[in-house]
Amino acid sequence: MSHSLDAYLILAGILFSIGTFGFLARRNAISMLMSIELMLNAVNLTIIAFGAFIPTLKVQGSVIALIVLAVAAAEATVGLSIVIAIYRNRKTPLVDEYDTMRD
Amino acid sequence: MAIPDALPFINLRWDDLLFIILSTVLVGSGLLVVTLRDIIRCGLAMMVCFAALAGLYALVGAPLVAAAQVLVYIGAISVLVLFAIMLTQTKAAPARLVFQTQALPAAIAAAVLGLLIALTVGATNWNAVAAPIRTGTAILARVLFDQFVLPFEIVSVLLLAAVIGGIFLAKREEDGPA
Numbered sequence A: 001m002s003h004s005l006d007a008y009l010i011l012a013g014i015l016f017s018i019g020t021f022g023f024l025a026r027r028n029a030i031s032m033l034m035s036i037e038l039m040l041n042a043v044n045l046t047i048i049a050f051g052a053f054i055p056t057l058k059v060q061g062s063v064i065a066l067i068v069l070a071v072a073a074a075e076a077t078v079g080l081s082i083v084i085a086i087y088r089n090r091k092t093p094l095v096d097e098y099d100t101m102r103d
Numbered sequence B: 001m002a003i004p005d006a007l008p009f010i011n012l013r014w015d016d017l018l019f020i021i022l023s024t025v026l027v028g029s030g031l032l033v034v035t036l037r038d039i040i041r042c043g044l045a046m047m048v049c050f051a052a053l054a055g056l057y058a059l060v061g062a063p064l065v066a067a068a069q070v071l072v073y074i075g076a077i078s079v080l081v082l083f084a085i086m087l088t089q090t091k092a093a094p095a096r097l098v099f100q101t102q103a104l105p106a107a108i109a110a111a112v113l114g115l116l117i118a119l120t121v122g123a124t125n126w127n128a129v130a131a132p133i134r135t136g137t138a139i140l141a142r143v144l145f146d147q148f149v150l151p152f153e154i155v156s157v158l159l160l161a162a163v164i165g166g167i168f169l170a171k172r173e174e175d176g177p178a
Helices: A005-025 A029-053 A059-090 B014-035 B039-060 B063-088 B103-123 B137-144 B149-170
Strands: none
Touching (some): A005 A029, A005 B039, A005 B103, A029 A059, A029 B014, A029 B039, A029 B063, A059 B063, A059 B137, A059 B149, B014 B039, B039 B063, B063 B137
């Protein structure tokens, strides 16, 4: 099981769907960011699995995964500071109460 | 006495046993992240999830990425998320409704997405090899700092820009014209 690419890909697919559900269903902005992190990690698992099981990719899979890791860190920083900045203005972390532009 | 190749009685390889344990932990804690009521616990479940993922990276033969996962995700991003949670939560928040009204359609959509991914994976021939190829740290460093040195430098500039942007966005506005 651990020697088959399919198992890793399906596992990553499950993790990605969990992240999708969290992003669509949660009300809290930080929960939504955490769901995005889950989805990013699922994609990273896919990249690593491809790098390990496709001989022509080899090392490049790990290189791409490391770069994705750094970009994910940058994304988390900016996303969380945006949430904190909005919270300072609106006094709520719930996204369905961010409705100023509706009026 | 040598350790046997496979688990006695049920003939399960050690790799497979580890894979089953880690993937169960991964999926279970992932579900906890999106369903738990208390958002601090969501953050802690997210750390468990990242740890299981680091274990999977090590299992599939990418030890340096596993180490980077522990450092970056468990060490940095999770702490950042926990700080953001503590800065933005009011006491009333956990008692209120956690999900949007569209939670049920979202669950159905996510299940369909997962099913589609599984079907696609099963129907495709990836030309994969029988056992994972291990990526040693030495060869990875050679490729990263030789062939991919430009992307590496661009990522460092991106991180610097993200740090400056983060500070600028989150800093408190001063009274009067800035």
